[in-house]
Amino acid sequence: MRFAVWNLEWLNDMVTTDRDGRAVLKPGDTRVRGPKPPWQTENPTVAERSALIAAGLADLDADLIVVVEGPNLTGELQAIFDALAPGSWLCHVQRSRYDSRPGPERRRLGSSQCVGIALRLDRGAFADPPATFWDSESPEAGLIHAASEPFFLDIEDNGIFEWFRYERRPLYAQINPADGAPFRVLGLHLKSKGIFQAYEWSKWWQMADANRRRLLAQCRHIRRHFLDRYLTDADTAAMPLIVCGDINDGPGFDTSEMRLLASGVETLMGRVWEPGLTLGNALYDSLPDKDRAAEDFSDLSTTRFADPIFNDSFHRVWIDHILYSRNARPGWVQDARIPRKTADGLDYWKISDHFPVTARIDLPRPIT
Numbered sequence: 001m002r003f004a005v006w007n008l009e010w011l012n013d014m015v016t017t018d019r020d021g022r023a024v025l026k027p028g029d030t031r032v033r034g035p036k037p038p039w040q041t042e043n044p045t046v047a048e049r050s051a052l053i054a055a056g057l058a059d060l061d062a063d064l065i066v067v068v069e070g071p072n073l074t075g076e077l078q079a080i081f082d083a084l085a086p087g088s089w090l091c092h093v094q095r096s097r098y099d100s101r102p103g104p105e106r107r108r109l110g111s112s113q114c115v116g117i118a119l120r121l122d123r124g125a126f127a128d129p130p131a132t133f134w135d136s137e138s139p140e141a142g143l144i145h146a147a148s149e150p151f152f153l154d155i156e157d158n159g160i161f162e163w164f165r166y167e168r169r170p171l172y173a174q175i176n177p178a179d180g181a182p183f184r185v186l187g188l189h190l191k192s193k194g195i196f197q198a199y200e201w202s203k204w205w206q207m208a209d210a211n212r213r214r215l216l217a218q219c220r221h222i223r224r225h226f227l228d229r230y231l232t233d234a235d236t237a238a239m240p241l242i243v244c245g246d247i248n249d250g251p252g253f254d255t256s257e258m259r260l261l262a263s264g265v266e267t268l269m270g271r272v273w274e275p276g277l278t279l280g281n282a283l284y285d286s287l288p289d290k291d292r293a294a295e296d297f298s299d300l301s302t303t304r305f306a307d308p309i310f311n312d313s314f315h316r317v318w319i320d321h322i323l324y325s326r327n328a329r330p331g332w333v334q335d336a337r338i339p340r341k342t343a344d345g346l347d348y349w350k351i352s353d354h355f356p357v358t359a360r361i362d363l364p365r366p367i368t
Contacts, residue, residue: 001063001064001125001177001180001360001361001362002060002061002062002063002064002358002360002361003062003063003064003065003242003322003333003358003359003360003361004060004062004064004065004066004356004357004358004359005065005066005068005187005244005245005320005321005322005356005357006056006060006065006066006067006068006352006354006356006357007068007069007189007245007246007303007320007352007353007354008053008067008068008069008070008351008352008354009033009034009035009069009352009353009354010032010033010034010069010113011067011069011070011071011077011080012069012070012071012072012076012112012113012114013032013033013034014026014032014046014049014050014071014080015071015076015079015080022075022079023071023073023075023076023078023079024079025046025050025079025080025083026046027046028045028046028047028050029045029046029047030045030046031043031044031045031046032044032045032046032049034049034352035052035349035350035351035352035353037350050083050084052346052350052351053080053084053351054084054085055342055344055346055351056342056346056348056351056352056356057081057084057085057086058085058086058342059339059342059343059344059346060339060356060358062120062358063119063120063123063125063126064117064118064119064120064125064175064185064361065117065118066115066116066117066171066185066187066244066245067115067116067117067118068113068115068187068189068245068246068320068354069113069189069246070093070113070114070115070116071093071114071116072093072095072112072114073093073095074091074092074093074116076093077091077092077093077116077118078091081118085118085120087120087121087122087123088120088121088122089118089119089120089121090118090119090121090130090131091116091117091118091119092116092117092118092131092133092171092173093114093115093116093171094114094115094116094135094136094137094168094169094170094171094172094187095114095135095137095169096114096137096166096167096168096169097137113168113189114168114169114189115168115169115170115171115187115188115189115245116171116187117131117133117171117173117185117187119131119175124178125177125178126175126176126177126178127176127177127178129176130175130176131173131174131175131176132173132174132176133172133173134172134173136148136169136170136171136172137169141172143226143229143230143233144170144172144186144226146225147221147222147225147226147229148166148169148170148222148226149165150163150164150165151163151164151165151217151221151225152164153217153220153221155213155216155217155220162213162217164214164217164218164221166190166218167189167191168189170186170187170188170222171185171186171187171188172184172185172186172187173185173187174239177361177363179364179365180361180362180363180364180365181240181328181363181364181365181366182239183239183240183241183242183328183361183363184236184239184240184241184242185241185242185244186226186241186242186243186244187244187245188222188243188244188245188246188247189245189246189248190215190218190219190245190246190247190248190249190264191211191214191215191218191248212264215248215249215264216262216264216267218264219247219249219264219265219267219268220262220267222268223267223268223270227243227268227270227277227279228274228277231276231277231325231327232277237327238327239327240324240325240327240328240332240363241324241325241327242322242323242324242325242333242361243268243279243321243323243324244321244322244323244357245320245321246319246320246354247264247265247268247319247320247321248264248319249263249264249265249319250265250297250300250317250318250319251263251265251266251284251295251297251318265321268323269281269323275326276326278326279323279324279325279326280323280324280325280326280333281321281322281323282321282322282323282324282333282334282336282357282359283300283318283321283322283336283337283338283357284297284300285333285334285336286335286336286337287299287300297318298316300318300338301316301317301318301338301355302317302318302319302320302338302354302355302357303316303317303319303320303353303354303355304316304317304349304353305317305353320354320355320357321357322336322357322359328363329363331362332361332362332363333359333360333361333362334359334360334362335358335359335360336357336358336359337357337358337359338355338356338357338358339355339356339358340355
């Protein structure tokens with residue numbers, strides 16, 4: 001099974017509703033948020049974005065795609081895939097009641113840029129039913145609901161508790177392959193730690209540290225209150241799990257994380273003291289031995305952004321991940337890569353500000 005995770009950049013700006021209340025793409029000449037090359041002064045149109053997204057989805061040729069920065073509703077993601085993706089698809093979006101930022105009470109409709117999932121049904125890759133989706137907003141979802149509720153955490157173990165929340169609820173689903181064992185997917189879009197405007201240095205450091213603290217709190221909480229329990233509870237300990245998405249963090253410590261003595265993605269992956277509960281990283285597995293030995297991750301950048309101060313200077317970072325549990329046979333997630341161009345030579349950075357990450361799932365049914 002070909003698996004992909006892709007931040008598609010403001011996909012929710014592509015859709016509207018018709019007179020009957022059905023989700024549809026906006027008119028083709030409508031200008032929407034999306035990648036804007038430096039030589040363009042206007043945002044792309046729906047028609048331009050549609051052509052690019054369609055080319056990317058066809059090139060990925062995935063059976064299962066976790067969509068980050070998706071639309072707000074399941075019907076909206078379904079409308080996008082019905083219009084732009086080859087084949088027939090089953091889509092689901094995880095809604096969140098929390099706003100991405102403060103606003104007037106009357107405008108609070110929930111978070112945007114939600115996490116969604118799409119399964120291609122016309123190739124026989126999935127059983128019937130192809131998947132089970134849990135609504136992590138609902139208490140009936142159990143562990144994932146409790147683990148993604150707002151929480152207090154003493155992030156520095158200094159007796160000072162702070163309040164945190166997930167701006168976007170994690171997506172949680174069980175996938176049922178037609179010819180393989182079932183597995184589960186946890187899709188994440190965690191707090192961005194990027195700062196994209198120029199600020200006076202003292203303010204920049206305050207914002208940088210606050211962003212890191214928030215991201216670290218989210219990673220630590222999902223590790224302690226979901227992953228550790230998932231991997232030890234009798235009902236789920238043997239069920240393989242993929243944790244993926246735009247985690248907004250890569251390996252190692254940046255300057256702020258050195259002050260806080262923690263890394264977000266490494267916290268999420270687990271502690272060396274309990275190796276059986278750690279998660280593997282599919283892109284790290286794909287590195288040549290020399291790059292792993294040198295901890296050279298420069299070839300794994302999944303997005304780039306302009307420096308807020310220096311013109312024509314870009315930062316390239318690895319923040320999109322496919323992590324996997326170790327409770328299945330070695331190699332069940334393999335061949336991870338970051339496509340840079342389609343087979344026809346289209347640059348993926350023209351489709352979205354993030355590159356997709358792909359892998360192959362090979363999980364045979366156990367012999368009974």
